Every structure is written in C-alpha cells, then in structure tokens.
Amino acid sequence: MTSISSLSSATTSAPVVRQSRFANLGRIWVHVVLCAYAVIALFPIALIMINSIKSRDAIFDNPLAFPTPETFSLIGFEKVLHNTNFMLYFGNSLVVTLGSLVLIVLFGAMAGWALSEYKFRGNRLMALYLALGIMIPIRLGTVSILQLVVSLDLINTRTALILVYTAQGLPLAVMILSEFIRQIPKELKDAARCDGVGEFKIFFQIILPLIRPAIATVAVFTMIPAWNDLWFPLILAPSDETKTVTLGVQQFIGQYVTDWNSVLAALSLAVIPILVMYVIFSRQLIRGLTSGAVK
Known part of the structure; x- marks a missing residue:
C-alpha cells in the first residue's frame, strides 16, 4: 500500500512540476520582451541626451560614443538659452x-x-x-x-x-x-x-x-x-x-x-x-x- 501511494503521488506531482517550469519560462520570456521594448523605447532619448553634450564633429564621427573631455561641449545649450x-x-x-x-x-x-x-x-x-x-x-x-x-x-x-x-x-x-x-x-x-x-x-x-x-x-x-x-x-x-x-x-x-x-x-x-x-x-x-x- 505504501509503494502504491508513493507511486501515485509521484505521478501526480510530475505534471505539477512541469506546469510550474512552463510558468517560470513564460514569466522569463515576458520579462525579456518587456526589457527589450524598454531598451528600444529609451534608446532614442539616451542618444539625444548623449549627443547634446558633444561637439558637432564628435556627433558625426561616432554618435553612439559617450562624451569625452575632448568631445564634451555645451555649445548647443548656450545657443538655445542665450540666442533664442x-x-x-x-x-x-x-x-x-x-x-x-x-x-x-x-x-x-x-x-x-x-x-x-x-x-x-x-x-x-x-x-x-x-x-x-x-x-x-x-x-x-x-x-x-x-x-x-x-x-x-x-x-x-x-x-x-x-x-x-x-x-x-x-x-x-x-x-x-x-x-x-x-x-x-x-x-x-x-x-x-x-x-x-x-x-x-x-x-x-x-x-x-x-x-x-x-x-x-x-x-x-x-x-x-x-x-x-x-x-x-x-x-x-x-x-x-x-x-x-x-x-x-x-x-x-x-x-x-x-x-x-x-x-x-x-x-x-x-x-x-x-x-x-x-x-x-x-x-x-x-x-x-x-x-x-x-x-
């Protein structure tokens, strides 16, 4: 009787474990998709802000690069705030x-x-x-x-x-x-x-x-x-x-x-x-x- 009950509990627990694994995989994929969408949505904003503090030549040379002491420039903000x-x-x-x-x-x-x-x-x-x-x-x-x-x-x-x-x-x-x-x-x-x-x-x-x-x-x-x-x-x-x-x-x-x-x-x-x-x-x-x- 003990072996039969243990066998039945093992057979019933297997589908539960599989369902929990599938549920976890589903949650992981949902988070992956949401993170990818967040990156795509925030990328243009980050690109604008990064290039807004770079010189004109640096913008065209490498728009994806972060500003360095040589390429850092606030000339755009000066023109916007003082000349317009x-x-x-x-x-x-x-x-x-x-x-x-x-x-x-x-x-x-x-x-x-x-x-x-x-x-x-x-x-x-x-x-x-x-x-x-x-x-x-x-x-x-x-x-x-x-x-x-x-x-x-x-x-x-x-x-x-x-x-x-x-x-x-x-x-x-x-x-x-x-x-x-x-x-x-x-x-x-x-x-x-x-x-x-x-x-x-x-x-x-x-x-x-x-x-x-x-x-x-x-x-x-x-x-x-x-x-x-x-x-x-x-x-x-x-x-x-x-x-x-x-x-x-x-x-x-x-x-x-x-x-x-x-x-x-x-x-x-x-x-x-x-x-x-x-x-x-x-x-x-x-x-x-x-x-x-x-x-």
Whole structure:
C-alpha cells in the first residue's frame, strides 16, 4: 500500500512540476520582451541626451560614443538659452499643456460621473458619440477648426491650442474615468446622500480622491500628445510669441544646413518635463493601468 501511494503521488506531482517550469519560462520570456521594448523605447532619448553634450564633429564621427573631455561641449545649450526665445517657447508649451490637462481632467471626470451615475434617455448614445471621438482623428477637421478659430479671433493665441487639445483629449478621458467611477461602491455614495451631502461635495470630496490612479493615467496619456504636437501650433499659433517648444526647434533645422547641437539641446530640454511627470505619477499610472486586472 505504501509503494502504491508513493507511486501515485509521484505521478501526480510530475505534471505539477512541469506546469510550474512552463510558468517560470513564460514569466522569463515576458520579462525579456518587456526589457527589450524598454531598451528600444529609451534608446532614442539616451542618444539625444548623449549627443547634446558633444561637439558637432564628435556627433558625426561616432554618435553612439559617450562624451569625452575632448568631445564634451555645451555649445548647443548656450545657443538655445542665450540666442533664442526658448524659455518663451517652453513657457508657452507649459501653459498650453497644463491648461488643457486641467480642463480635460475636470470636464472628463464630470462627464464620466454623469454617464456612470445618472441614467437618462440618450445615455448610451452620448457614450457612443464620445467613443467616436477616439476613433476619428481630430486632424481631419483642421480646416473647420481653423475657420472657427479665425471667426472667434483666437488665431495666434494659446487659448486656441488649449481648446483644441481639450477637445482632443476629452473622449479618452471620459471613457477611462467613467469606467473607474463605475467601480466605486454604490453604498458609499448612498451613505453620503443619507447624511445630507450634496452631489457636488460627493463628486469633489469622495469621487475625485478615489479615482486618482485614473486621473494620473489620463494626465500622462493627454499630456504627451499635447506637449509633442507640431501640427496645430504650426497652423493655429505660428507667431514667435505663441510658439511651442516643438515648433521652436524647427528654427534650427534648415533646408541645407542644420545646427544639430542646438536641435539636440532643445530636444533634451523638451524631454525633461515628460520624464519628471512620469517619475511623479508613475506609481499612480501603474495602478491605473492594472486596476481591475485581477477581478
């Protein structure tokens, strides 16, 4: 009997060991793929920053080499900071991006609260209408947007860019935030109403703090396209007073001669806000992306 029981336990444990080995191999391959993707994604940023502190000859001789005492040079940063209005362009990008970000988060959360909490006629049609805003690129309406901006006398203003980026980011923000708001227990909101708390206080004091991971996710996904956009600043705000960082970099790129030191220095300075924002909101962003993965 003992030999039979030991034989049966051995035969049942063998498939378990094999499954655990396959699971470990699967995890290893997943980490290998993710690490490879991280290297591919970070390589251009590292290449830009490395070459931004090298001389022009060193950039063309060996762009993959790290700067040495002989090749180290900050001439690009000196040109960008002292000979151009880069700080003005940086400020314009900051105002436009943060302004549109605040409006997207506020209006997106309010719309998501209304669609998820209140049942009314046309609720699903409104959600479908917002979903179309994700599927249809906003650049298809560039001519109509330009005509509207001109009729409102907002050409060459940062307000025009803020309104366009707000309209561009709202559909995705509403979809993400409404899904998170639906996951909040209904008993929590009903208990607040029973205590006499108004809808506005419920929204600002209960709902918004609970959806901070979703807000961080929306902030990252809406800030990057607004900060890196070249299309609408070139069309709606091309004047020197309203240029953004991305548009300002173009002044160093010519048809025949390009000042690569200044281009790389300007791009390095433009990348810093994105990296800082990711470092600040990385934990909330991961929580927002993985929320509900185990439910």
